[in-house]
Amino acid sequence: MKRMSRPVTRLIGQGVRYATKLRGGGSAFPGLVMEKLHPDFVAEELAKLPRGVVVVSGTNGKTTTTKMVVQLLESQGLKVFTNRTGSNFVRGVAAALLGEMNLAGKLDADIAVLELDEAHAVHFVKRVKPQRALLLNVLRDQLDRFGEIDTTRRMLAHVAGATTGTVILNREDPRIRSLAENAPEGTAVKYFGLSEKLRKMFPSDDDMRAAESPVNTAQLAPELPAADVLLKDFAGTSATFQLGSEELNGTINLYGVYNIFNAAAAMALTLDVMGDDADRSALMAELANITPAFGRGEALTVNGQTLQLLLVKNPSGFRLSLASADARDYATMITINDAYADGRDVSWLWDVDFHSLQTGGVNMVSGVRAYDMALRLEHEDVSVAAVDEDLDSALDQFIKNSQGKPMRIFCTYTAMLAIRKNLSKITDVEEIS
DSSP: OOOOOHHHHHHHHHHHHHHHHHHTOOTTHHHHHHHHHOTTHHHHHHTTOTTOEEEEESSSSHHHHHHHHHHHHHHTTOOEEEOTTOOOSHHHHHHHHHHHSOTTOOOOOSEEEEEOOHHHHHHHHHHOOOSEEEEOOOOOOOHHHHOSHHHHHHHHHHHHHHOSSEEEEETTSHHHHGGGGGSOTTOEEEEEEEOGGGGGGSOOHHHHHOOOOSSOHHHHSOOOOOOSEEEEEEETTEEEEEETTEEEEEEOOOSSTHHHHHHHHHHHHHHHHHGGGOOHHHHHHHHTTOOOOTTEEEEEEETTEEEEEEEOOSHHHHHHHHTTSOGGGSEEEEEOOOSTTTOSOOGGGGGSOOGGGTTTOBSEEESTTHHHHHHHHHHTTOOBSOEESOHHHHHHHHHHTSTTOOEEEEEOHHHHHHHHHHHTTTSOOOOOO
16 A cells, blocks of 8 residues: 655644544544654654754643743744643644644744653653753652652653753752753753742752751752752742842742742743843743643633632642632632542642641532542541532532632642533633644
8 A cells, every 4th residue: 555645644634633623522633643644743843943842841830831931932032832732642742733734734933842741751752852851840749650759750861861952950859950960961951940048938859758857957958050040039929030140020920839930940941042142121021921821820700700720730739839829818629530630549638738728618629539638628627618529510519609709729630621611611711722
């Protein structure tokens, strides 16, 4: 049988993507078709980009940080291709490429910025060598899928080892910092970090599990490498960054203190891409324009009140989300599912400190593992007004009984997708395709 030409296979892939979108199907399916018809499609297309490929990976913050990087690079005049759905298989990137190309097969982009989870990044970099990698953190996350954190560190070591231009590392995370040794000869290593004042607010995995000790740990701390971008301080939405010898102030209108640190990571990557051409004033101005990635502090309007969706999937992320706002100011719902995309093992909930919810309580607990979550809250003496495993009825009750307060829903991944679908029936929800 004669093999189809590459333009024909691409057109078939684009047709499949269009049909899949009309049917409301999975975003990665057209990419699976391309993997079968043209296995080198992604590598060949990305190789054409003049500024190459950037990979963003780590346990927490990939989606929002990737979105930040895209907007910051666009503020510098670059055209950026990205996988907006966060589908991190190679096939997900292939599907995104099919969606962005015109019928002639032209991708109008200067650079690709791709979010990849740790496991899928290993497979991706075997096919596509990134010019740059931004590696954020290593925290305990979905142990049934990825194993212990040293396994995650080894996965990210593969990414660092495949990077040809610059590896940008979080100097505050010892496992990420150590990846400098995995960068190939000739690949630059740069860092983003925190001032000493802020370190306790953003603990590494080791910090969160360190036992009480009379020893002055500050004296034992290793000397940290210099950071190209340093988050010096912040108050509310205002943040101060040190970029080399220059100190700049910016505004970040995103829920969660962790997103201010993510901004330092995104800025470090953007400055490396732009080099001497970087417009720092435009960079700082664009920070204020960045909106949340879907489900990551995404704010919707329901019955005249704000409703925020907050993705949670591990102890660190949940802890930082809880620390970002006073529970008394919000009506709160927690929805925990245990599908594969969420992580089947929900024992990590016992590593989250829920004391901050004691004053305001929780209005609704839902999801497949609703009663596991309710039990965890009971052990923390957090009052729960209602438990309903059925997400549709739970969401309806929660909205009706919010008593005019702004609302927030902490949810695992599949729960977040279901909630967005339900909310789209009553309010404007951005369609992610």
